[in-house]
Amino acid sequence: MASLRDIKNRISSTKKTKQITKAMEMVSASKLNRAEQNAKSFNPYMDKIQEVVASIANGGGDVSHPMLNTRPVKKTGYLVITSDRGLAGAYNSSVLRKVYQKIQDTHSSKDEYTVIPMGRVGRDFFSKRNMPVEREITGVADQPAFADIKDVASEAVQLYTDGVIDELYIYYNHYVSAITQEVTETKLLPLTDISTEGKKLSSYEYEPDQDQILKSLLPQYAESLIFGALLDGKASEHAARMTAMKAATDNADDLIGDLTLSYNRARQASITQEITEIVGGAAALE
C-alpha cells in the first residue's frame, strides 16, 4: 500500500496534467472553429472552378490536355497530409497505415513510387522506413492561406506535367464531424472524374480557345484541390486533437477520483489504527 504522501503527490501531479490537457482541448476547439470557417470560405471558389472546368471538359468539342489523359503508369506519387505535432489521437497513424498498406500492396520496388509527405510526423515515418521522399513540407500554419502552399501545390502538379510521376494520389483525413474523421484516398491526377452532378453546365465562348484555357485552368484546379484537402485535413487535425485531449481530461478525472478514494481510505485506516493503539494502551494501564 502506497503511503499517504505518495498518493497525495500522484493526485497533485495528475491534476496538473489535467490542467494542461484541458487547456490544449480548448485551444484545439477554437482552432477547429477557425479551420471550419476557412474551409467554408474556400467552398465558393472550389464550386465555381469545378463548374467551369466541368463545362469545358464535358462541353463537347475535342479537348485534350495531358492532365486529363490517363497514361501508362511507371511511377506513382503519394501526397500524404499529416500534422507537425502529435497528441492528436489516431489522426496520423490511421492515414499513414493506409498509405503504407497501399504502397506495400501495389509496388514491388522503390522505383515505382515516391512520397510527398506534408507534416513532420509523415516525414519521419517515411524517412525512417527508407522510402523515397520526393519533397517534404513541414511547418504549415494552423490556418494556412493559399499563398503559403501555392508553391508546394504547383510543384506537385509540375512533377506530373514533367512526367516524373504518372499519377498522383492524395491521402488525408476528411472532416466529417468533430468526433469523426475519415481517411480518404483521392486520385488527383490525371483528372478523370470531374463531377458534374447537381450543377448546370453552361456553354461559353472561349477566349482565346478551349485548349489555351485548359492549359492555365487545370493546374489551378489541381492546386486548389490540394489546398482543399489541406484545409480539410487541418480541420480534422484540430478535431482529432480536441477529442484526444478531451479523453485525456476525462481519464485524469477518473484517476483523480480513484486516487482520492484510496487516499481517504488510507487516512481513515491510519486514524483507526491510532485509536486502537490509544485504547489498547489505556486498557493496559487499568
Place this chain on the structure above:
Amino acid sequence: MNTLTVSVVTPDGPVLEDSFEMVSCKAESGELGIMPGHIPLVAPLAISAVRLKGSKSTEMIAVSGGFVEVRPDKVTILAQSAETPTDIDVERARKAKERAERRKNSKQDDVDLVRAELALKRALNRLDLLEKS
C-alpha cells in the same frame, strides 16, 4: 443603367461582391471590357489590375493567377489572389520586388528565372495599383 453583379472569389474566401456598370480587365489575349448583356465567356486573366466601374466610384483590384467567367448579368472573377488597394501589404510587395529583381539578375538556371519573373510581375502589379489609387 443596367448593372452587373460582380463577385471576386479566391481560395481564402470571397473578396468582393457588388453591382457595377462595367468591368475592364486584361485577359491573356488582350484587354476586355465587359458590360451588362455580354455573351457567356471564359478567359484567363493576366497578372494585372481589374477595374470595376460603378455608378459613383471605381474599384481597382490586383489579381494574379485568375480567370474571368462572364454571364449576361453576372461576372465572376476567380483568382489565386485578389486584393483591393487597402488589402495590399506595401512592405511585403516592395520586398518581394527587390528579391525578385535580385534573383532575376543573378543568372542561375532558367526555372528560377521564370519564377522570379512571375514574382516580379505580381509585386509590380500590386505597387502599380497602389500608386494609381
